[in-house]
Amino acid sequence: MKIYEFKGFPNPSRVRIALAEKGLIDQVSFISVNVPEGEHREPTFLAKNPWGTVPVLELDDGMVISECTAITEYIDHLDGQPSLTGRTARARAIIHMMQRRAESGLLDAATDYFHHATPGLGPKLELNPNKAWGEARGERVGWTLRQFDAVLAQTPYLAGDVFSVADITAFVGLGFAEFAKIAIPEGLTHIDAWRRRIAERPSVSAA
Template sequence: MKIYDTEGFPNPARVRIALAEKGATDQVQFVPVDVMGGEHRTEAFKAKNPDAVVPCLELADGTHISQCNAITEYIDNHFEGPSLTGETPKQRAQISMMNLRAENGLLNAVGTYFHHATPGLGPDLETYQCAEWGNKQKQVAGQTMAYLDEVLADNEYLAGSEFSVADITAFAGLAFADFAKVDIPETLSNLTAWRAKVSARPSIAG
């Protein structure tokens, strides 16, 4: 099993955390992709992943799986260990819901701000920018942080009492926010405490 990724990028980080949670990091070969050099946009890479983004999972039979949620779902079901995507229909639905809220409202919103309203990855890679849209998504990220803080007032983790892919996505989103200089408001004490707790997990703390 191979994972094509760029270490330190938000979505690859989600996959790496999921693997670590399952105790399976040493069962995967990581293949670095030179995103800053545009390797992800080459025909050779797009033959593996037409989305032209990292990460991309390659199975032993040659199957390629892209889209971070699909990759983490495969990892969760392929390897033994506590479920990250839920065991009952209700758990799976709740985790999926919160994961998408964290992804769309936080991680992707910060990404849109970064790629559209800042220099992003530089003019060679940022071939189209709309600053107005980027700044709007920065506001969305702030609103999502406030929402997650409210959820965490009554829950240990984002989808209930157990750590899940929703927490992984939100954690990666906040790390991206740090990089993009989108601050967590000081008033969001629940979100800040949750982040400190998640940071201490072996899968993240190392």
């Protein structure tokens, strides 16, 4: 397998953590795509993923899979242990729900803030910034984190008792929100404790 990525960016980090959790990180060749220099918009890369986003997974038979959630779903089903996307219908539904909330309300919102309310990747790549939209999305980050803090007051992880892809997405999203200098609400004691526990997982340091 090959993964086209820019190491350190949020979505590639999500995939690396998932691979490390599954013990598969050594079975993947990582190919760097220089996003800050616009390499993701060049014809060679767009032939693999016309959407121009990283990461992209290329299988040994040439099949290409993009979109981070699709890649992590594929990774999770290569091997049974541990399950990151749930084993039962109930577990899968709850994980998917919380994963989507973490993606839309935290990681994607922080990304929108970065691209629209800050200089982002610079004028050559940020072609249609909308500052008001970006600032509104930054506010959504704080709202989402307050909701997650309430969830984590009841359960150790976002989707219940077991670490899942929802935790990976939220952990990476929170880190990116701080990188983008979004104001994080104070007093989120359950988020803080959860974050410390996630940071101690070997998969995070391996990624």
